[in-house]
Amino acid sequence: MTTMLQSARSRVLDDLGLDASSSFTWTGVEREGNEVSLHWDLDGVGRLTERLVFHGVSLDGTGVRRTAIDRSLRLLHLVAGVSYLKTTLPPDLRTGPISPAVRDLLAAITTDGLAELAWDHDVDLRGHFTFPEPATAPEAAVPIGATAGPLVPIGGGKDSIVTLDAVADHEPTLFAVNPRGPILRTFEAAGHPTVTVDRHLDPELFALNDRGAVNGHVPVTAIVSAIAVVAAVAGGHSAVLLSNERSADQATVVTDDGRAINHQWSKSSAFERAFARIVADEVAPDVTYLSLLRPASELWIARRFSELGSWDTVFNSCNRAFHLQGQRREWCGHCPKCRFVFLALAPFMGRDRVVGILGRDLLDDPDQVDDYAALAGLTDHKPFECVGEAEESAAALASLAADPDWADDAVVAALADRLPVGPDALESFLATPDTSALPAPWDQVL
Incomplete structure (x- = not known):
């Protein structure tokens, strides 16, 4: 760990009144009907739990569908942990057995995906985190007989509307996490079936932030993508079609020492390829994950x-348009x-x-x-x-x-x-x- 990063972590831990926070552990996933609880343990803080409630799709699959749902939830659990481990940046990440591809993905999420946060805090996370050795080989993905039309994540902006228009004849289902404002207007105007998810972050995350934890940009598209894959597997959808264009590959800034810091990293083709390969190889080979607009400017x-x-x-593409607890602007x-x-x-x-x-x-x-x-x-x-x-x-x-x-x-x-x-x-x-x-x-x- 660099001296600068040691100093930054020491300051954060002092502000939080914590001893050296050395580890972050993925402790498990619980499901009751369509409600999912993701659990982690942050050394010095204790258990952290995120809760998600799925609407418009059933997680009570059986047979191979049940197996694929469980694997998609495991992938979501691994990806979503980044929101919580960033608070103290513990170097020892304990995931349990994972495949080499998943290990590589998590390494990218915690470096490239947190690069903007690191830039904001003037630290370098390259080489900071350690993971367990991967399993020798992943469990093979299981075909689920996906026959339903594509699941199309809707963000409320122009890009997802262009995707929606392009696939209107393919019986799409619209998808969103915590939909508000322009997303709900798009749902209403489009008239297609919808799947939505209520995502409830652990309140302790906000308490830690208020006390001075490391805070900043996280690769949220990676998390939303993992949630969408759960919904797609459960609903038998043949594809998750995002609307990320080629400009997402351009770095926001390149540092003097060659670090490419990309605000849109989890919308990039690099993330897309890695994540799509894991979905195909370890979850369900007949659920395709891709961005339809990737070749477009x-x-x-x-x-x-x-x-x-x-x-x-x-x-509406303005991130400030819906503040003040949902009041419309x-x-x-x-x-x-x-x-x-x-x-x-x-x-x-x-x-x-x-x-x-x-x-x-x-x-x-x-x-x-x-x-x-x-x-x-x-x-x-x-x-x-x-x-x-x-x-x-x-x-x-x-x-x-x-x-x-x-x-x-x-x-x-x-x-x-x-x-x-x-x-x-x-x-x-x-x-x-x-x-x-x-x-x-x-x-x-x-």
Whole structure:
């Protein structure tokens, strides 16, 4: 462990009034009907329990379905532990027997998945955690006879709506964890069956945070993906179709010593490949996990969304839109997500339409020039948010700078001469995605 990390952990443990917290143990999974309890033990704190309640699907499977459900719950248990072990960063992680692939996945989750948290706390987690030696070989996955249509996680934004539109003829079931606001509006507008999960974090996690525990970004998409796989196995769904695009592979920042820190790591193709392989090899080979939009650029998705036309008042990508215990707020207009969505849609929508969606013209706000410069790669790094590639933002701004309808907007005018590309760069992001690497039938739906 580095001296800096030792110092950071010592400070946290002192703040919590704990002795050296050396281990974190995955202690078990309990299920009663559709309610699941995940248990861990954090040295110096004691038992921590997360509770999940599934709606719209039954976990009371039998035979091979029961076996696959149990294995999917075990995978969820392993992945979800990251929310709790981050509080004191204990180096000794005790999982019980796991396969080499699962061990590698957990090693990535606790390094790449916690890289942003480590960046925020000025520590390096590489080599910090130790795991038990993996089992010699995983138990073989069991086919469950999956025949139901795909399970499509819905986040409330434009991307999952584009996926939903593409697979509308494949009898999709919509999925969400703790659905609120725009997710519920999407459910209602789509009219497809739904599966939802109530996720209840252990209250002790919030108490530890209040007392000064290590807190920050966790790879939540990895956790939601694991929950979705449980639901897919239980419901016999042939696929879990996410909506993560190729921009999720771009690092948010690369440090001087070569660490690639990616806010969207659990949406990346690296995570997707590793997780999909474990689902196929160790859970159920006939449940496919993939992102339908992986080959697509954000700008291609934005154009596709703009052509749908009927979702303008339904979707919302702003992470600040639903605070204050569920009280509804609209787009805040001051966060990286709002800025990027406005910019991505602007080349394909008239001003009135895009302003009607977000409430005002963000590109005509002089106070947001520096923030748009960060999106376009003109500063040290992109914002730590789920936004497109810097090159995409630069291309979108360049196209608007050549458009008389947008050229005089304060942000566009201020950045036009600083952009590294011209207006023609937009076209390179609008080519039809190459879906040949997607498995059938999903290679055809876009």
